Amino acid sequence: MNKEYGREVLVHAPAKVNVYLRITGKRSDGYHDLETVMQKVDLCDTLQVSLTEQPGIRLSCPGSDLPEDESNIVWKAAESFLDTVGQSDSFGVSIILQKTIPVAAGLGGGSSDAASLLTALNRLTRQALQERQLLDMAVKLGADVPFFVVPHSAVFATGIGDRMKPVAPLTGCAVLLVNPGFSVSTAWVYKNFRLTRTDKNSNLSNSPQNDTLTGSACPLFNDLESVTVNRYPEIAALKEYLIDNGASQALMSGSGPTVFALFENGDEAIARCADQLKDKYGRGVFITRPAGS
Numbered sequence: 068m069n070k071e072y073g074r075e076v077l078v079h080a081p082a083k084v085n086v087y088l089r090i091t092g093k094r095s096d097g098y099h100d101l102e103t104v105m106q107k108v109d110l111c112d113t114l115q116v117s118l119t120e121q122p123g124i125r126l127s128c129p130g131s132d133l134p135e136d137e138s139n140i141v142w143k144a145a146e147s148f149l150d151t152v153g154q155s156d157s158f159g160v161s162i163i164l165q166k167t168i169p170v171a172a173g174l175g176g177g178s179s180d181a182a183s184l185l186t187a188l189n190r191l192t193r194q195a196l197q198e199r200q201l202l203d204m205a206v207k208l209g210a211d212v213p214f215f216v217v218p219h220s221a222v223f224a225t226g227i228g229d230r231m232k233p234v235a236p237l238t239g240c241a242v243l244l245v246n247p248g249f250s251v252s253t254a255w256v257y258k259n260f261r262l263t264r265t266d267k268n269s270n271l272s273n274s275p276q277n278d279t280l281t282g283s284a285c286p287l288f289n290d291l292e293s294v295t296v297n298r299y300p301e302i303a304a305l306k307e308y309l310i311d312n313g314a315s316q317a318l319m320s321g322s323g324p325t326v327f328a329l330f331e332n333g334d335e336a337i338a339r340c341a342d343q344l345k346d347k348y349g350r351g352v353f354i355t356r357p358a359g360s
Contacts, residue, residue, distance in 0.1 A: 074118070076191055079111040080183035081358060082174040083214065084242065084320040084327045086221075088289045090262060098210060098227045099257055101290075105175075105214050105228075106221045106237050107358035110244060112168050112180055114141070116187040119159040124149075131166040140208060144181035147204045148188045152196070160188065169351060171250035173321030175211045182215030202229070211321075220359025237357035240329040241337050243314065245344055246351035247301055247324050256322035259294050287318040287329075295323035302326060312340045 087104040094100060119125070124145045126135045133139060137146070141164055149155040162184065168176030182205055189196050198216065205212035210227040219233040296302045302319055305326050309317040313336035314328035330337040337354055344352045 076116045076187045078114050078183045078187045080114060080179040081107040082110040082168045082176060083107050085289060086287060090260060090290045100226060103224050105224060108242055108355040109358055110168055110353050110355045112176060113165045114183055115163040117161045118191055119161050121159050122156050123159040126162045128164045140177045140181045141184050144184045144208055148185055151204055152194055169246040172246050172325040173323045174325050178209050178211035179215040181208050182212050236359035238360045240331045242355045242357060243328045243330060243337050243341055244353040244355055245305055245326050245348055248348060248351050249324060251295055251323045253322040256291050256294050260291060287316045289318055291322050292319045295319060299324055
């Protein structure tokens with residue numbers, strides 16, 4: 068293996084929003100089967116990754132409260148890669164993770180960081196693992212991780228989110244992300260979700276999986292929203308505020324609590340709304356664009 072000690076790779080790990088999320092069943096392994104449309108946005112964490120001659124993993128997360136040990140998903144991703152290529156005792160990995168994406172926010176930040184670390188190590192080691200091999204590692208790290216391994220800006224995913232096909236990305240809009248400042252446990256949300264929905268309008272028979280996800284024409288839907296809103300009604304109030312102040316649509320992303328809103332009326336409307344919300348939510352407000360749009 069051609070290793071380049073000291074050469075550093077800087078990678079950007081994007082956030083995502085779930086444009087559509089429907090739970091279709093519960094599996095014996097504790098995961099849930101789902102149908103979802105995921106869209107990457109240009110809010111990113113950054114990872115500085117380099118190889119070291121001394122074996123082992125060194126992880127630093129300056130400015131955040133994230134653990135810097137084996138309990139961090141990025142550490143787990145590095146460990147998985149080294150074990151897969153059979154090089155755990157041959158060299159080490161140094162990682163500096165700069166967080167921008169809110170933690171436990173429904174935006175896939177940790178999953179994106181892990182996936183970006185896998186692809187960065189594949190480049191640094193010149194291992195040239197195939198995408199399928201990276202995906203096999205990714206799915207063991209978490210349900211959202213495979214999406215960030217593939218290069219597609221948006222996908223329609225089934226299973227636990229690991230069976231994906233690309234779809235055209237969101238177009239014709241900017242995206243405002245608003246994180247209300249509290250964390251939500253994904254495990255808690257799924258545990259409290261009751262699979263009782265029979266509404267025929269909640270299926271994907273007329274979904275955007277084969278079409279361009281154009282702003283107001285895109286049918287936003289999230290099965291998990293009612294669970295999180297029941298405990299945190301501020302999410303519902305935030306959605307209403309966004310619609311009243313220029314957004315064409317608003318939805319909670321993933322298991323929450325972040326709400327995203329689509330703005331199609333130019334930069335002035337979204338900037339005005341963002342400025343108003345920053346008075347309350349401060350650094351939890353982000354103006355973004357859909358990746359690939």
